[in-house]
Amino acid sequence: MQKSFTLRTDQREALYDITDDVRKVVADSGVRTGIVTVYAQGATAAIMIQENWDDSVQRDVVHLLAQLIPKGVWEHDRQDGNGDAHLKAGLVGPSEAIPIIDGELGLSRWQNVFFCEFDGPRDNRPVVVTVVEA
Amino acid sequence: MQKSFTLRTDQREALYDITDDVRKVVADSGVRTGIVTVYAQGATAAIMIQENWDDSVQRDVVHLLAQLIPKGVWEHDRQDGNGDAHLKAGLVGPSEAIPIIDGELGLSRWQNVFFCEFDGPRDNRPVVVTVVEA
Amino acid sequence: MQKSFTLRTDQREALYDITDDVRKVVADSGVRTGIVTVYAQGATAAIMIQENWDDSVQRDVVHLLAQLIPKGVWEHDRQDGNGDAHLKAGLVGPSEAIPIIDGELGLSRWQNVFFCEFDGPRDNRPVVVTVVEA
Numbered sequence: 566m567q568k569s570f571t572l573r574t575d576q577r578e579a580l581y582d583i584t585d586d587v588r589k590v591v592a593d594s595g596v597r598t599g600i601v602t603v604y605a606q607g608a609t610a611a612i613m614i615q616e617n618w619d620d621s622v623q624r625d626v627v628h629l630l631a632q633l634i635p636k637g638v639w640e641h642d643r644q645d646g647n648g649d650a651h652l653k654a655g656l657v658g659p660s661e662a663i664p665i666i667d668g669e670l671g672l673s674r675w676q677n678v679f680f681c682e683f684d685g686p687r688d689n690r691p692v693v694v695t696v697v698e699a
Numbered sequence: 700m701q702k703s704f705t706l707r708t709d710q711r712e713a714l715y716d717i718t719d720d721v722r723k724v725v726a727d728s729g730v731r732t733g734i735v736t737v738y739a740q741g742a743t744a745a746i747m748i749q750e751n752w753d754d755s756v757q758r759d760v761v762h763l764l765a766q767l768i769p770k771g772v773w774e775h776d777r778q779d780g781n782g783d784a785h786l787k788a789g790l791v792g793p794s795e796a797i798p799i800i801d802g803e804l805g806l807s808r809w810q811n812v813f814f815c816e817f818d819g820p821r822d823n824r825p826v827v828v829t830v831v832e833a
Numbered sequence: 834m835q836k837s838f839t840l841r842t843d844q845r846e847a848l849y850d851i852t853d854d855v856r857k858v859v860a861d862s863g864v865r866t867g868i869v870t871v872y873a874q875g876a877t878a879a880i881m882i883q884e885n886w887d888d889s890v891q892r893d894v895v896h897l898l899a900q901l902i903p904k905g906v907w908e909h910d911r912q913d914g915n916g917d918a919h920l921k922a923g924l925v926g927p928s929e930a931i932p933i934i935d936g937e938l939g940l941s942r943w944q945n946v947f948f949c950e951f952d953g954p955r956d957n958r959p960v961v962v963t964v965v966e967a
Contacts, residue, residue: 629786633901644889657789660930662794662796666703691941696967697831697967698831747923749922795927810874
């Protein structure tokens, strides 16, 4: 089973919690044991599993990546000025695979699934969720 | 087929070789061609494929991440003082997908599977191994 | 379905576009809905999804990683002098999982699949492509 949805992002760089969207696809699939892959279609976006106890870690992710990968110093910036966004997306990666255990998304208590926007805001960020039975 | 096991970690930050545990699940599954996903349930842990010729690379991973992501300077540290652990876990990622080839774990000669502890020691770190036939 | 191929690399560090190789395996599999995993067998290599509008981002990836992970300062360098290559490979990761949508590789317009060489040149870098139906 596979479902796509789109996300609207309202900042240049931010993390958006999509755990409930992924959980719904898993529930709809009826699969009891397997994996679900979450994929961000976009070369300046990514998927990260991260804590969601409060918003602080999500902002820390943005700040960490801004320190590691500064803006405006890349060869690609001569093309369209978003070299840092591509590098952040490539390093974090567009895909995560999460186990499905007893019909539920197999995250731990504090793990949530986040869409990482690195070159927003954008109106239509597609995410593809695929469920595979084990 | 899916199996979980837990790991005891004895340091705040270290890599633990779990290749044999993963290999055993693959053997027990009887699957000849497919993929196996390895997932760390824990927002301050991760899975990394890395060399195991000696222990040096494993220590180098800990040192590299300590340089890139220092302790005590994150917004989340006001909550529970482990902001660096969450950032390390998010960047490395909790999941890897390895091919199963002719019934064997498809690692290369020097690749092993490591559990990365970033906020230990912990008594019970759960890892979920899922085998999917191709 | 699973297919392996090998790659010849001609530089110590560079990204090589393998999108067409992956696309061919997906087409040959006949799978309409599923995932395809791409795996680099080699502890000094990795797989990254990245933009391919021009070559600039690929060179930026090499330069970024050289800044974050310098050569010659790691414990493993006393063994065989390629500590940086192992760390780059571990951080980027050897595996990506991409959705198959309507029989096609589900990349976005600007996403391509790259083999990352961090310790070349090498004559035979194996890549394993596995297709799983959803």
